[in-house]
Amino acid sequence: MMDLLNAFVALSNFVLIPAIAYGSQLALGALGVTLIYGILRFSNFAHGDTMAFGTMATILITWAFQAVGISAGPLPTALLALPFGIAVCAGLILATDRGVYRFYRGQKAKPIIFVMVSLGVMFIMNGLVRFIIGPDDQRFSDGERFIISVRQFKALTGLDEGLAFKTTQGITVVTAIIVVIALFYFLNRTRTGKSMRAYSDNEDLALLSGINPERVVMVTWLIVAALATIAGVLYGLDKSFKPFVYFQLLLPIFASAIVGGLGSPLGAIAGGFTIAFSEVMITYAWKKVANYALPEALAPDGLAQLLSTDYKFAVSFVILLIVLLFRPTGLFAGKSV
Amino acid sequence: MSDTARNTLYFGFVALLIIGTGFVQSWNAALFVLNFGLISAIMALGVNLQWGFAGLFNVGIMGFVALGGLATVLVSMPPVGEAWAAGGLRVITALVLGAATIVGAILAYNALPKGRVRTLGLLAILIVGFFVYRAVFDGGVQAVEAVNPANAGYLGGLGLPVLVAWPVGGLLAAGAAWIIGKTALGLRSDYLAIATLGIAEIIIAVLKNEDWLARGVKNVVGLPRPAPYEIDLQNDPAFVARVSDWGLDPVTASTLWVKLIYAGLFAVVLIILFVLAQRALHSPWGRMMRAIRDNEVASEAMGKDVKARHLQIFVLGSAICGIAGAMMTTLDGQLTPGTYQPLRFTFLVWVMVIVGGSGNNLGAVLGGFLIWWLWVMVEPIGLGLMQLITAGMADGFWLREHLLDSAAHMRLLTMGLVLLLVLRFSPRGLIPER
Numbered sequence: 001m002m003d004l005l006n007a008f009v010a011l012s013n014f015v016l017i018p019a020i021a022y023g024s025q026l027a028l029g030a031l032g033v034t035l036i037y038g039i040l041r042f043s044n045f046a047h048g049d050t051m052a053f054g055t056m057a058t059i060l061i062t063w064a065f066q067a068v069g070i071s072a073g074p075l076p077t078a079l080l081a082l083p084f085g086i087a088v089c090a091g092l093i094l095a096t097d098r099g100v101y102r103f104y105r106g107q108k109a110k111p112i113i114f115v116m117v118s119l120g121v122m123f124i125m126n127g128l129v130r131f132i133i134g135p136d137d138q139r140f141s142d143g144e145r146f147i148i149s150v151r152q153f154k155a156l157t158g159l160d161e162g163l164a165f166k167t168t169q170g171i172t173v174v175t176a177i178i179v180v181i182a183l184f185y186f187l188n189r190t191r192t193g194k195s196m197r198a199y200s201d202n203e204d205l206a207l208l209s210g211i212n213p214e215r216v217v218m219v220t221w222l223i224v225a226a227l228a229t230i231a232g233v234l235y236g237l238d239k240s241f242k243p244f245v246y247f248q249l250l251l252p253i254f255a256s257a258i259v260g261g262l263g264s265p266l267g268a269i270a271g272g273f274t275i276a277f278s279e280v281m282i283t284y285a286w287k288k289v290a291n292y293a294l295p296e297a298l299a300p301d302g303l304a305q306l307l308s309t310d311y312k313f314a315v316s317f318v319i320l321l322i323v324l325l326f327r328p329t330g331l332f333a334g335k336s337v
Numbered sequence: 338m339s340d341t342a343r344n345t346l347y348f349g350f351v352a353l354l355i356i357g358t359g360f361v362q363s364w365n366a367a368l369f370v371l372n373f374g375l376i377s378a379i380m381a382l383g384v385n386l387q388w389g390f391a392g393l394f395n396v397g398i399m400g401f402v403a404l405g406g407l408a409t410v411l412v413s414m415p416p417v418g419e420a421w422a423a424g425g426l427r428v429i430t431a432l433v434l435g436a437a438t439i440v441g442a443i444l445a446y447n448a449l450p451k452g453r454v455r456t457l458g459l460l461a462i463l464i465v466g467f468f469v470y471r472a473v474f475d476g477g478v479q480a481v482e483a484v485n486p487a488n489a490g491y492l493g494g495l496g497l498p499v500l501v502a503w504p505v506g507g508l509l510a511a512g513a514a515w516i517i518g519k520t521a522l523g524l525r526s527d528y529l530a531i532a533t534l535g536i537a538e539i540i541i542a543v544l545k546n547e548d549w550l551a552r553g554v555k556n557v558v559g560l561p562r563p564a565p566y567e568i569d570l571q572n573d574p575a576f577v578a579r580v581s582d583w584g585l586d587p588v589t590a591s592t593l594w595v596k597l598i599y600a601g602l603f604a605v606v607l608i609i610l611f612v613l614a615q616r617a618l619h620s621p622w623g624r625m626m627r628a629i630r631d632n633e634v635a636s637e638a639m640g641k642d643v644k645a646r647h648l649q650i651f652v653l654g655s656a657i658c659g660i661a662g663a664m665m666t667t668l669d670g671q672l673t674p675g676t677y678q679p680l681r682f683t684f685l686v687w688v689m690v691i692v693g694g695s696g697n698n699l700g701a702v703l704g705g706f707l708i709w710w711l712w713v714m715v716e717p718i719g720l721g722l723m724q725l726i727t728a729g730m731a732d733g734f735w736l737r738e739h740l741l742d743s744a745a746h747m748r749l750l751t752m753g754l755v756l757l758l759v760l761r762f763s764p765r766g767l768i769p770e771r
Contacts, residue, residue, distance in 0.1 A: 042527070043527040043530065043531065045396075045530075100757060100761075103761060111525075111526060111527065112392070112394055112526045112527070113760070113764075115394060115526075115527055115530060116394070116687075116691070116756075116760065117757065117760055119396075119684060119687065119756065120753050120754075120756035120757040120760060121753070121757070122684075122753070123680070123684060123749050123750070123752050123753025123756060124749070124750055124753035124754060124757070125753075126680070126749050126753075127746055127747070127748070127749030127750035127751075127752075127753055128750065130743070130746040130749065131743045131746045131747075131750065132743075134742075134743070135746070247679070248538065250534065251531075251534060251535050251538055254531045254534075255531075255535075258528070258531065302475075306467075308546060310542055310545065310546045311539075311542055311546070313535070313538045313539060313542060314539045314542060316535070317532075317535035317536070317538070317539055320531070320532065320535060321520050321521075321532065324520055324521055324524060324528060324532065325520050328524050328528070
């Protein structure tokens with residue numbers, strides 16, 4: 001019995017909690033990608049770098065706050081800076097839309113042209129981020145490090161196996177829940193949200209019923225800026241901020257959005273968690289859990305790790321390929337043409 | 338102005354840029370730009386085949402280039418006998434078993450009736466196959482990597498002449514492209530982009546982590562060369578005597594001579610591929626490709642197999658990128674998986690194609706040279722610009738220091754800006770498609 005509890009604690013500590021936190025971050029990122037896909041109808045390759053830009057803005061403001069002595073007590077200061085980071089990111093994104101994307105909307109360019117343009121935007125954002133903050137690792141997490149640390153947990157429960165619950169993980173989950181509820185409330189209950197969904201379902205019909213397309217697009221970009229910045233800051237708090245890593249996040253985020261069904265917000269969340277859990281479970285060394293849970297004779301000799309952690313991108317990629325092969329519309333039947 | 342005159346002018350301008358580099362900086366620098374420009378032009382030809390002819394959006398060029406690099410190691414390095422004895426056969430057996438598992442799964446998928454039986458059968462084959470594969474594979478890899486890890490620890494290559502690696506690089510890239518094309522082509526256009534982005538990341542991850550294959554991040558250095566070594570030339574009295582006649586320093590002359598040999602080899606490959614691409618473009622096949630690109634539905638109604646043609650041209654284009662990758666690794670003389678950056682190998686090539694003129698082979702070649710020159714020169718130019726901007730600021734002022742430090746990142750900004758400007762104001766590129 002004790003062994004099973006220990007096994008479960010080890011499982012939570014190394015698999016469940018990290019995967020839930022990572023899944024929330026991916027889900028927020030995938031929501032942004034899927035919203036752009038639904039409304040503007042292209043895959044935005046600049047999304048990873050939008051996240052990086054928003055996070056960078058937040059980091060700079062966090063540093064400013066720390067310098068003048070503003071802090072959020074036990075919580076990271078970055079949470080206070082977050083709204084300002086979102087504002088800066090939204091400003092840049094709206095300017096990009098004005099200066100770049102709007103021209104191609106007017107031309108009714110093919111989606112692939114939009115994708116290509118988003119590549120150019122990605123270059124520029126990436127360059128901006130490197131130019132301003134540099135390509136190196138930045139840590140900006142402060143405040144209390146743990147909600148429950150390993151030692152506290154052991155003292156509390158008397159188990160052999162410890163469980164650490166980082167503040168950043170807690171914040172990630174709570175923020176993600178709040179953001180998702182707010183987003184779904186907005187999309188399903190408010191007038192603007194409904195007009196967005198109408199526009200996504202059938203552009204011509206929406207235009208006929210007097211929905212202003214430019215307004216819908218603007219609101220979409222604002223929401224995307226918020227989602228991208230929040231996802232980026234949460235990821236940065238949980239791990240660390242490095243521009244290149246954010247570019248690489250593009251693959252799991254796209255995989256999440258496609259697995260869930262491009263254009264479907266609910267699918268993006270489901271996809272995010274699917275990808276995160278698969279990644280963590282396939283790259284985790286199960287030896288410890290197996291030692292507790294299985295009888296002595298069955299305990300594995302090796303690490304019982306299916307793939308080394310360096311291949312975590314391969315996991316999302318293989319899932320992506322399987323979905324493309326067998327169910328190109330994704331779990332929640334998004335658009336597929 | 339006629340097309341020919343305009344094109345001559347463009348290429349004359351590029352030649353002037355490279356020669357100018359020779360006068361202002363050094364002839365070694367100019368030949369460096371020329372050699373990489375030749376390779377870039379070949380990559381751009383490959384991407385132009387995919388995008389310009391067929392409208393396929395491939396953002397995994399880096400992966401195919403890296404496969405070409407891998408081919409150089411696998412073909413030209415001498416085999417490590419001890420490693421083969423220790424675990425070579427075991428690794429190969431494991432790979433065959435892994436491939437057999439996948440083939441078995443595909444056969445079972447087609448043979449079994451649709452429903453639960455098929456799902457369970459597939460899962461059983463894959464899971465059992467995976468564990469058998471890992472059981473055989475892991476031991477072999479450990480044995481191989483334990484062999485003299487400081488300068489071997491891998492299986493080595495076949496010990497063949499390095500020039501053989503170039504077509505082999507193309508074959509490797511073509512194989513990877515076939516797998517990707519088979520799954521992602523025929524779906525919406527963005528999916529190919531995302532799938533290629535993924536395969537590129539994974540190929541790099543494999544190169545970095547599979548030490549038994551090509552030593553991973555420990556790099557394989559000292560690849561055989563198709564050109565003589567500089568030091569041999571300097572010790573060769575005949576060579577020294579000849580260059581002294583021309584009034585050249587033997588050390589400089591030897592480096593220049595080696596670079597010229599490479600340039601000659603690359604130019605031959607570029608010309609062959611260019612002629613082939615040009616013939617393809619003006620053949621019925623090329624016209625069919627462009628018809629498919631411009632209107633898939635209509636071409637399908639005319640009886641063209643759109644998916645098969647897309648797969649064909651995707652594989653061909655990727656193979657060209659693989660050849661270029663093998664050439665590049667040959668020129669470098671080493672395989673360093675850590676240096677493969679998507680911005681440098683994927684997106685830069687895209688900028689070359691778009692700027693040069695998609696759908697036009699000559700345009701792609703021009704873009705390759707021009708953008709490569711820009712890529713090399715943006716850094717010194719950016720630094721100069723920053724020095725100009727910050728000239729009025731006090732020494733040690735933080736903004737000045739920061740701007741000077743960041744000048745290196747000007748490249749990305751410039752390339753993004755060039756791409757956006759060309760897409761916006763001249764989407765057909767410098768030498769438009771006819």
